[in-house]
Amino acid sequence: MAQAAEERTPSPGPPGFREYYARYAxxxxxxxxxxxxxxxxxxxxxxxxxxxxxxxxxxxxxxxxTPIAIANTLVRATPFIICGLAVALAFKAGLFNIGxxxxxxxxxxxxxxxxxxxxxxxxxxxxxxxxxxALGGAAWAAIAGYLKARTGAHxxxxxxxxxxxxxxxxxxxxxxxxxxxxxDPADASGSRTRFIAESMHLPGIRVTETAILHLGxxxxxxxxxxxxxxxxxxxxxxxxxxxxxxxxxxxYAGMSVPTSIVLAMALAGGLAGIAGATEVxxxxxALSADFFSGLGFDAIxxxxxxxxxxxxxxxxxxxxxxxxxxxxxxxxxAGLSIDVIKIxxxxxxxxxxxxxxxxxxxxxPQRRAGEEAMISKGWGGG
Amino acid sequence: MTQNGHERPVxxxxxxxxxxxxxVVANDKVSLTLHKGDVLALLGExxxxxxxxxxxxxxxxxxxxxxxxxxxEPIRARSPHDSIQRGIGMVxxxxxxxxxxxxxxxxxxxxxxxxxxxxxxxxxxxERIQTISRQYGxxxxxxxxxxxxxxxxxxxxxxxxxxxxxxxxxxxDEPTAVLTPQEADELxxxxxxxxxxxxxxxFITHKLREVLEVADRIVVLRAGRVVGxxxxxxxxxxxxxxxxxxxxxxxxxxxxxxxPGLPVLDVRGxxxxxxxxxxxxxDLELEVRAGEILGIAGVQGNGQxxxxxxxxxxxxxxxxxxxxxxxxxxxxxxxxxxxxxxAHIPEDRQRDGMVTSYPLTDNAVLELYYLEPFAxxxxxxxxxxxxxxxxxxxxxxxxxxxxxxxxxxxxxxxxQKLIVAREFTxxxxxxxxxxxxxxxxxxxxxxxxxxxVKKRDEGVAVLLVSxxxxxxLSLADRxxxxxxxxIVATVKNGELSREQLGLLMAGASLQDTxxxxxxxxxx
Ligand SMILES: Nc1ncnc2c1ncn2[C@@H]1O[C@H](COP(=O)(O)OP(=O)(O)OP(=O)(O)O)[C@@H](O)[C@H]1O
Ligand SMILES: [Mg+2]
Numbered sequence: 039m040a041q042a043a044e045e046r047t048p049s050p051g052p053p054g055f056r057e058y059y060a061r062y063a064x065x066x067x068x069x070x071x072x073x074x075x076x077x078x079x080x081x082x083x084x085x086x087x088x089x090x091x092x093x094x095x096x097x098x099x100x101x102x103x104t105p106i107a108i109a110n111t112l113v114r115a116t117p118f119i120i121c122g123l124a125v126a127l128a129f130k131a132g133l134f135n136i137g138x139x140x141x142x143x144x145x146x147x148x149x150x151x152x153x154x155x156x157x158x159x160x161x162x163x164x165x166x167x168x169x170x171x172a173l174g175g176a177a178w179a180a181i182a183g184y185l186k187a188r189t190g191a192h193x194x195x196x197x198x199x200x201x202x203x204x205x206x207x208x209x210x211x212x213x214x215x216x217x218x219x220x221x222d223p224a225d226a227s228g229s230r231t232r233f234i235a236e237s238m239h240l241p242g243i244r245v246t247e248t249a250i251l252h253l254g255x256x257x258x259x260x261x262x263x264x265x266x267x268x269x270x271x272x273x274x275x276x277x278x279x280x281x282x283x284x285x286x287x288x289x290y291a292g293m294s295v296p297t298s299i300v301l302a303m304a305l306a307g308g309l310a311g312i313a314g315a316t317e318v319x320x321x322x323x324a325l326s327a328d329f330f331s332g333l334g335f336d337a338i339x340x341x342x343x344x345x346x347x348x349x350x351x352x353x354x355x356x357x358x359x360x361x362x363x364x365x366x367x368x369x370x371x372a373g374l375s376i377d378v379i380k381i382x383x384x385x386x387x388x389x390x391x392x393x394x395x396x397x398x399x400x401x402x403p404q405r406r407a408g409e410e411a412m413i414s415k416g417w418g419g420g
Numbered sequence: 421m422t423q424n425g426h427e428r429p430v431x432x433x434x435x436x437x438x439x440x441x442x443x444v445v446a447n448d449k450v451s452l453t454l455h456k457g458d459v460l461a462l463l464g465e466x467x468x469x470x471x472x473x474x475x476x477x478x479x480x481x482x483x484x485x486x487x488x489x490x491x492x493e494p495i496r497a498r499s500p501h502d503s504i505q506r507g508i509g510m511v512x513x514x515x516x517x518x519x520x521x522x523x524x525x526x527x528x529x530x531x532x533x534x535x536x537x538x539x540x541x542x543x544x545x546x547e548r549i550q551t552i553s554r555q556y557g558x559x560x561x562x563x564x565x566x567x568x569x570x571x572x573x574x575x576x577x578x579x580x581x582x583x584x585x586x587x588x589x590x591x592x593d594e595p596t597a598v599l600t601p602q603e604a605d606e607l608x609x610x611x612x613x614x615x616x617x618x619x620x621x622x623f624i625t626h627k628l629r630e631v632l633e634v635a636d637r638i639v640v641l642r643a644g645r646v647v648g649x650x651x652x653x654x655x656x657x658x659x660x661x662x663x664x665x666x667x668x669x670x671x672x673x674x675x676x677x678x679x680p681g682l683p684v685l686d687v688r689g690x691x692x693x694x695x696x697x698x699x700x701x702x703d704l705e706l707e708v709r710a711g712e713i714l715g716i717a718g719v720q721g722n723g724q725x726x727x728x729x730x731x732x733x734x735x736x737x738x739x740x741x742x743x744x745x746x747x748x749x750x751x752x753x754x755x756x757x758x759x760x761x762x763a764h765i766p767e768d769r770q771r772d773g774m775v776t777s778y779p780l781t782d783n784a785v786l787e788l789y790y791l792e793p794f795a796x797x798x799x800x801x802x803x804x805x806x807x808x809x810x811x812x813x814x815x816x817x818x819x820x821x822x823x824x825x826x827x828x829x830x831x832x833x834x835x836q837k838l839i840v841a842r843e844f845t846x847x848x849x850x851x852x853x854x855x856x857x858x859x860x861x862x863x864x865x866x867x868x869x870x871x872x873v874k875k876r877d878e879g880v881a882v883l884l885v886s887x888x889x890x891x892x893l894s895l896a897d898r899x900x901x902x903x904x905x906x907i908v909a910t911v912k913n914g915e916l917s918r919e920q921l922g923l924l925m926a927g928a929s930l931q932d933t934x935x936x937x938x939x940x941x942x943x
Contacts, residue, residue, distance in 0.1 A: 272798045273790045276782070283775045289734060290764070290772045291786040292755030 068343050068350070070396050072357065075385035083378060093372035097379075100367030101360035109245040113321065115359025116254040117142075117330075120313035121337030122355050123265045124175075124306040126346040128193075130269055131302030132282030137182055137197025138310040139334025140204035141175040145311025146325045147208055148174030149318045150220055153234025163237040168257070168315045175311020176304040178204060183303025187296035193303070201334070209327040222324070230326040240320035252320030259352065261309065266348035278302050310334065339387045358383075428455040430492070431620050432477070432508070432589050437486035439472055441829065443821025446472040448644040449486070454589065459611060459621045461631045463664055464641035465861045466833025467819035470624050471513055473641070474591045477622075478510040479503035490589075509582025510591040513624075513832045513859070514770060515574055519567035523560050524549055527581045552583050556613050570721055572603040579610070590614065591622045594832065596630060597859045600720050600887045608634050626833070626861050628657040640664055665863035673866075675873045678897040681710035684850050684881035685731070690740035692726045700726035702905040704740070708850070713872065713882040715896025715913070717889055719925050723905035724885045725767060728854050731883070732764045733757045745849055758787055761849035765840055765856045767885070773839045776828035780820060783827050784809035784842055816841035817864065832859045840868055844875065851875055854885040869895055889921060903927050 080090040101111050121138045128135035148170040158166060182196035211220045212231055220231040242252030269275040280288040281298040288295055313333075318325055340358050344350030365379040389396050432454040439447040446469045454460045462470050475481045477488060479500045488495050490506045500510075517526050528545045546562040553560055558576045566574060575595055582590055592611075596604040604627070611621055611634055625631060631638060632652045640648040640663045648663045661669040685708040692701040701723040708714045718724055729735035731742060733754035742750045749757050758764075766772035774783045785794045785805050793804040809823040818837045820830055827835055836859050843851070853872070857865045872895060876882050886892050892899055893913065900910045901924040909930050916924070923932065 271800050271802075273795045273800060274798060276789055276800065280775055280778075280786070283777055284771075286772050287775050287786065289754060290732075290766060291789075292753070292758050294753075 067393050067396055068345065068354070068390055070400050071343075071389035071393065072386055074389050074396060074399065075382055078385050079378070079382040082381065083372065083374065088372045088374050088378075090372070093368050093374055093378070096368040096371030097361070097364040099364070101364030106245050106249075107363065109243075109251040110249055111356065111360045111363045112255045113249060113251055113359075114363050115356045116252075116258045116320070117313040117317050117333055118337060118340050118358045119258040119351055119355030120261055120316065121310050121334055122340035122344065122351040123261055123348060124309035124313070125337050125341035126344065126348060126351060127265055127269070127278075127309065128302050128306040129341060129346045130282050131278040131298060132285065133183075133186070133193050133299065133302055133306075135179070135182075135197055135303070135306050136194050136338065137179060137200050137307070137334070138313075138337045139330060139332065140197065140201035141179050141307040141310035142314040142317075142330045142334050143204040143208045143325075144178035144307070145171035145173075145175035145314035146318050146329065147211060147220070148311070149238075149315045150231045150234060150325050153238045153318070153323075154220070154232045157235065158237060160237045160239075160241075163235065164240065164319070167234070167238045167319050168312055171311040171313075171315025171318075172308040173311065175314060176308035179307020179310070180300055180304040183300040186303075187299040205327065208325065212325070212327055220325070230324045233323045234318065238319055239323060240316065242320060250320070252316070254316035254320040257312065257316055258355070261312070262348050262352045265309070269348065274301070310337075339383070339390075343386065343390050428457055430454065431456045431490065432622075433489040434473070434477065435487045435489070437473060437476060437483045437488070439469075439476060439481060439483050441821075443825075445644050447476070447483070450641070450644070450646055451486075452639050452646065454620050454622060455636075456620050457615050457618055458636040459615055459623055459634050461635035461638045462622060462624045462641065463626075463628075463631060463638060463660060465664055465819075466837065466859075466864060467831040468641040468664075468861075469644040470641055471593055471831060474510060474593055474622065474624065477503070478508060478591060504585045504587070507586060507588040508591065509585060509587025509589070511575065511578040511582060511593060511595055513593040513597070515578055517566045517574055517577060519565070521566060522562065523564050523566060523569070523577050523580075524562040526566055526577060527562075527584050548584065549580060552580050556583065556617070557610055571598045572600070572606075575599065575603075575607070576610075588618070589620050589622070591624075593624045594626070594859055595623070596625050596627060597832075601889060602719065604630065626859065626865075628660050628862065631660065632657065642666060661862045664861065667863075669862050669866050671862070671866075673869045673873060673894045675895075676877075678712045678876065680712040680897070681879060683707050684710050684745055685883060686743040687731070688741050690727070690730060690742065691738045692723070692730045692735060693738055694726050699738075700905050701730065701737075704905065704907055706900065706907060708881040708883050710849075710879045710881050711876055712897045713876050713884055713895055715892035715899045716883065716885045716902050716907075717892045717899050717921055717925055718902035720887050722902050724854070724902055726905075727902075728764070728767070728852055728883075728885060731757075731852060732762065761847050763843040763846050763848055763851050765843050765851075765853040767854035767858070769836050769839055769858070774827050774835060776835075777826055779826055780813065780818075780823040780830075780838060781805050781809040783838060784812050784823070786842065788846065812838065812841040812845060815845070817867070833861055833864065836860055837864060837868075840871075844871055848875060848880045851880055851882045852885075853882065855887060856884070857886075857888075857891065889918065889925075893918065893921075901925055 080094065083090040083093050100107055102108055121142065124138050124141065125135050149167050152166055152170040156163065156166065178200060182193050182200055185191045185196050186193045213221060213228055215221065215228065221228055222230060222232040240252040240254060242250040244250050269279060277288070277293045277298050278301065280291065280293060281295050285295050288298070336358060340351060340354045343354035361379055361383055365376055368374065368379065369376055430453050435451050437447050437450045438445070450473055452460065464470050472481060476483050479498065479502050490508070495502070495506055518529065524542060524546045527549055549560070549562045552558065558580055560573055560576050560580065566577065569577070595607060599607060608630065611623065615621060623635065632655065635652055638650050638652065638655060638660070639646060640660070642664065657671060658668065661671065685706065687704060687706040690701055690704040691699060694700040704727065716724055726735060730737045733749070733752050733756065737750060741748060744757065744760050744762060747760065749760070770776055774786065785808060788794055789800065794801055794808065806823060812818065813820060813823055816837050818830070818834050818841065820834065827838065830838065840856055857868055860868065872882060884892065884895055896913050898910060899913050899921065900907045901921060903925060909924055924930065
């Protein structure tokens with residue numbers, strides 16, 4: 039009997055492919071989502087009579103295919119990466135920051151103020167500009183955090199409202215003519231601010247007539263690692279994460295939930311403000327009322343695609359920048375409308391958000407209790 | 421209870437079930453059979469693999485090896501949906517209800533009766549719930565919000581939920597852990613009704629008395645294997661404990677007379693309101709001295725939760741004062757109180773006591789994370805945190821493959837042990853322990869009880885809140901009975917009998933219990 043039982047025991051060999059797949063595939067969900075979106079996108083291009091292969095080759099060449107394309111992608115990706123961090127950091131503290139757009143404007147306005155009013159040498163003017171952007175964004179976002187902490191008003195509502203206010207306020211600051219506040223009397227259309235002083239331009243390498251690969255990408259990469267380090271390795275980061283994961287346990291552990299909420303929003307806003315600063319100081323040197331045109335909302339997608347992981351945002355931000363930069367060549371090569379790129383982007387978001395579909399297609403096991411529920415948080419269950 | 425002679429048909433059989441998690445074999449070739457109309461009790465230490473096995477039968481996890489038969493037919497459940505179709509229902513160790521929904525909505529969730537295929541038919545659902553409720557003696561109000569129900573009622577909702585889906589086989593994973601003794605007795609009655617109507621039950625518990633009372637057969641697991649099978653007729657509490665733990669367990673705590681010192685906790689005229697703004701604690705007086713264990717006895721829901729929250733700074737009192745080691749902490753924050761040397765084992769481990777998505781390391785320093793050596797300035801010291809977690813795990817025998825796994829992967833009892841370990845290993849003056857051994861196996865209860873006594877002997881003041889009168893009787897030096905938010909009597913342990921305490925807890929006055937020697941709380 040005993041011997042028979044012995045014989046039936048399988049040898050404890052190394053785990054097979056299936057087990058490795060079951061264990062690690064959950065981390066690949068975003069990659070599968072992008073892949074699936076591209077496949078569905080190809081089907082759509084095909085169905086509308088386009089040449090999907092030419093389109094995708096164009097997309098690749100236009101985004102990562104040549105040094106110039108890569109430079110353009112990096113420039114484009116910079117604000118997505120930084121703003122993605124702004125959304126992710128708030129997310130880790132359990133806050134859904136829809137307000138990156140408004141925070142970008144708040145930061146950018148402050149940048150323009152110090153850029154047009156102060157005369158400083160570049161070594162000072164550049165850091166002053168970035169700090170001004172950070173403070174502007176932080177102050178703006180802190181309002182939403184304070185309202186949530188004090189009154190319980192939901193941050194999604196607060197930040198959306200603050201977006202409108204920020205955008206309209208910027209518009210007024212630019213368009214006001216009696217007197218001119220930020221607007222440029224020399225600009226006939228009256229749609230932009232005065233240019234910031236040259237001493238505040240971010241240094242960079244000129245790649246084409248119109249594009250400069252500026253310092254912003256380095257700032258973005260630096261911030262990725264700073265935010266990652268902050269969240270994982272500092273006590274304050276631990277407090278924010280705990281408040282986000284289980285506010286009752288955070289209170290029990292002696293942490294101040296209201297303080298953490300205000301702090302998380304302020305830090306998130308500060309990041310968005312820095313993105314505003316690098317855009318103004320690196321790319322166009324002046325601000326207009328449609329300057330960011332939805333960047334703060336795309337940042338939500340960038341953060342979700344990376345499951346709010348800072349290092350992941352480096353890649354999702356680059357992907358996002360690449361998709362936008364490559365779109366032009368894709369359009370030319372396959373004779374498509376630019377909207378197709380938008381559709382592919384929308385598909386990516388959809389497959390990331392509806393990760394159940396992706397899990398089903400690729401037979402990825404359900405997330406276990408321990409895995410963080412990123413997009414939707416369950417009720418009650420810790 | 422077993423009708424010897426003729427065997428009842430087998431409704432559920434598991435053969436050679438093996439389940440591995442990274443670093444652990446949770447079930448190792450486990451086989452068991454459940455007969456129609458039987459109660460099969462599953463016993464085992466924390467982490468023995470009971471919940472895992474049940475989750476496999478229920479289709480939530482998939483076994484790596486082995487087969488499951490329902491009514492003789494092999495099944496391979498891919499999801500709980502399949503198991504429900506086969507008539508298997510489960511009430512989980514940690515409830516799965518949506519608090520913001522009503523009882524009826526929770527019950528029908530995922531199994532909605534609809535009108536015209538679209539609209540939820542609330543009326544019909546409520547009627548069916550009431551029918552089930554009457555048939556099995558499970559009183560609930562279908563229209564009540566789950567958030568407003570006490571744990572006992574929530575449990576009834578969970579059982580109704582399974583019965584609503586026509587479950588014939590019902591798995592109850594530690595249903596009595598969160599119940600008061602009275603509620604547990606009622607549940608035993610419900611289980612009898614269920615089996616008399618042909619339902620078959622698998623029942624997990626750490627309370628051996630219940631096993632002997634209600635089980636037809638008993639299976640004992642240890643480290644993922646079946647180590648024994650018996651019946652209540654052949655077993656005793658002591659023999660079951662020995663079977664589970666593999667050594668004999670002292671079911672009684674050994675301790676010497678307490679030598680109380682100066683008062684550490686001093687509460688006067690305390691009034692606290694609950695979440696619904698009702699007065700939960702009124703005009704409460706309490707004193708705990710260094711080196712003594714004061715046990716608060718009382719039926720759950722008499723203000724114990726709010727009292728503990730007020731003492732630990734989690735709920736601001738409305739009136740009165742709280743002094744700890746001579747300092748007024750009536751309006752202090754949880755951190756200020758904690759820094760005075762107050763440790764708190766919360767009654768709801770997953771809600772308050774831990775972050776289940778965090779690894780054991782982070783949970784081990786949940787309160788001390790900002791202090792040396794776990795942080796230098798603002799930077800965390802991962803090495804020190806890890807070493808601390810490893811010490812806790814070793815000292816309190818928390819069964820885990822590593823301290824880096826998320827706390828959610830621990831068994832329920834091991835999560836509790838981690839919290840107890842964390843709270844015990846701090847600089848202590850006052851230990852506030854609410855249901856410290858909830859969900860813990862007999863062997864570990866013995867250990868934790870001894871640790872509490874040891875802390876007392878080191879001069880720590882201990883406030884023990886427990887729904888288990890047995891636990892109070894075996895640990896406390898003095899007993900304070902709490903009823904309707906007040907301490908109605910404070911007596912030395914031993915002055916009143918179990919029955920007299922029970923009467924006080926039910927609202928009788930001290931005179932009624934004819935215990936002249938007892939001292940009144942408010943002389
Ligand atoms: N999701 C999971 N991931 C990894 N390991 C797990 C998981 N669930 C359980 N385990 C491990 O499997 C073992 C058995 O756990 P299980 O929950 O079945 O114990 P249990 O007998 O129910 O204990 P308790 O009495 O404490 O509830 C434990 O060592 C636990 O760490
Ligand atoms: Mg269990």
